Amino acid sequence: MSISLPTYSRLEIPLLGRRERVWAIIATGLRREFRRPAAIVVIAIGVAFTTITSIVLVLFASFLLPGQPLNLSFFALPASNGFVLFFVSLMAAIIGSGLIADDLHSMAFTLYLSRPITHLDYLLAKAVILAPLVSMITVLPLVITALVAAFLFPLVFSWGVALQAIGLSVAVGLLLALFNTSVALFLSSLTRRKGLAAAGMFGGNFGLFIPASILASAIGNPNLLYLSPWNDYLAVASAAFGAPGIGIDWPGALAILLGVTVLAALVTYLRMKSVEVITG
Amino acid sequence: MNGVVEAAAVSKWYGEVLGLNAFTASFGKGITGLVGPNGAGKSTLFKLLIGQLHSDQGKITLLGEDPWNNVPLKRRLGYCPEQNQLYGWLTGQQFVETLLRLDGMPAASARTEATAALKVVGLSSAAHRPTRGYSRGMRQRAKLAQALAHHPEILILDEPLSGADPAGRVHILRTISDFAKDGGHVLMSTHVLYEIERVTNNIVLIHNGKAIAAGNIHAIRALIDTHPHAVRIETSKPRQLAQALARMEHVVSFEFPVADTLLVRTRKPDAFYKELPQIVSDTKLDVRGLESPDDSLDAVFRYLVG
Secondary structure (H helix, E strand, C coil): CCCCCCCCCCCCCCCCCHHHHHHHHHHHHHHHHCCCHHHHHHHHHHHHHHHHHHHHHHHCHHHHCCCCCCCHHHHHHHHCCHHHHHHHHHHHHHHHHHHHHHHHHHCHHHHHHCCCCCHHHHHHHHHHHHHHHHHHHHCHHHHHHHHHHHHHCCCCCCHHHHHHHHHHHHHHHHHHHHHHHHHHHHHHHCCCCHHHHHHHHHHHHHHHHHHHHHHHHHHCCHHHHHHCHHHHHHHHHHHHHCCCCCCCCHHHHHHHHHHHHHHHHHHHHHHHHHCCCCCC | CCCCEEEEEEEEEECCEEEEEEEEEEECCCEEEEECCCCCCHHHHHHHHCCCCCCCEEEEEECCECCCCCHHHHCCEEEECCCCCCCCCCEHHHHHHHHHHHCCCCHHHHHHHHHHHHHHCCCHHHCCCEHHHCCHHHHHHHHHHHHHCCCCCEEEEECCCCCCCHHHHHHHHHHHHHHHHCCCEEEEEECCHHHHHCCCCEEEEEECCEEEEEEEHHHHHHHHCCCCEEEEEEECCHHHHHHHHCCCCCEEEEECCCCCEEEEEECCHHHHHHHHHHHHHHHCCCEEEEECCCHHHHHHHHHHCC
């Protein structure tokens, strides 16, 4: 057997900075997600459902919601659209739950960290992959709704109101997106089985929302609503748009959402920093 | 302490399991083989060296630095893991390019260097196929390509020959030798002593997490030659291959443990590995992979540790 081989030679190549290295992780992650039918379907259906239902609310506001004032406070309704909760949970579960868990399971994490990548770089990249996708559910439909309202009913929803609604939609939508991104990455970092992380995501959103709402109304203690992130979000969104609240104070709800977001991010970072890659 | 790798009484526990047990060794320049049976602690040592495990006791340095969470040091090393991979949907070219981009290499350079590295390991023709369709030997070569494509100072190779076909082995060993000739350092693990012998005389024997012998390979060889060496060959025609190999005088037995597999025992492994490619080539039989179970090496280790 005769095999001829080229020879290997060393050479120095000027290397780019941290931003490019992080972007390399993001680009690979996004390419991976947009190859997965489940991810594409949940993004497409999620954006379509939340946008269409929100626009229907605008088109038929006077029929569906008689007595609802058609001003800035109206936009609290699309922001509290139940489809947002469902699809945010679904997206965080389908996409977010695997972002770290899959890397731990496939040992791709070992290869990532054999490169000059810090744990913070890695986590930042994963957050940048997930947050914009979640924002497509939490922000984009609300922005489109405000634009549609101003285009179709300029006499009812002035451009001034629409622009205010867009600004507030971006703020509350980003809050919800960051919360779900942070919690999804935290859950994903805890396990090599993304199914567990996905179940945790649904459990955290629905498993707290439904019992908290039932218990709060059954025993007449609205403070129980603070336990549910979705109720906290509704309290903040209602206050932002000047709509009637849901029975809990928005500053407390905002503090809980921000606190959990920051805490989950911090714990995820510390966990990943201390994780030892064991392959058996 | 001026070796490429210095380990002083390094211990690592996984819960109640001891991965490394007061491991002490110094690996010099050039190629060093880390030889030991499965579970001896080779991968644990490598994970400590690339900073993905933290020692519970003792001190370990790579190129004079503590590797734990040492990001700049990672620019200087190339790591080829035994079992992991990035994403199977990436082609070989994309796989290497992606990891080069993680090093901070500009896109154009990453493309060029990835192509060059894949050529060095003999994967040019498969560079644009998804890695999930690669054979085990091809995946090993792709991982070797990503380890050396950014021109590191040291290569840390965990079982780089595991599952590789004969031609792949030639590529891999030749690549490792060329890298070392060019001034690079190589630390490679295997549970098959004869694989190391082709590229270096410097070996460290590891067993139960301890370095039990270090130095020249020939002293160890004398011990091992008293035990027949087993080679498992994956082939679609195991009986025809056994017939062809039977003309080797040093072959002592054949077994057919499962379909498409031939287990050969030989008293002269070096001669066996030298003659095998020619026989495969002459008979035009399909050999998909070679693997050596570590039972023969185990016998030597049992002898060494009493």
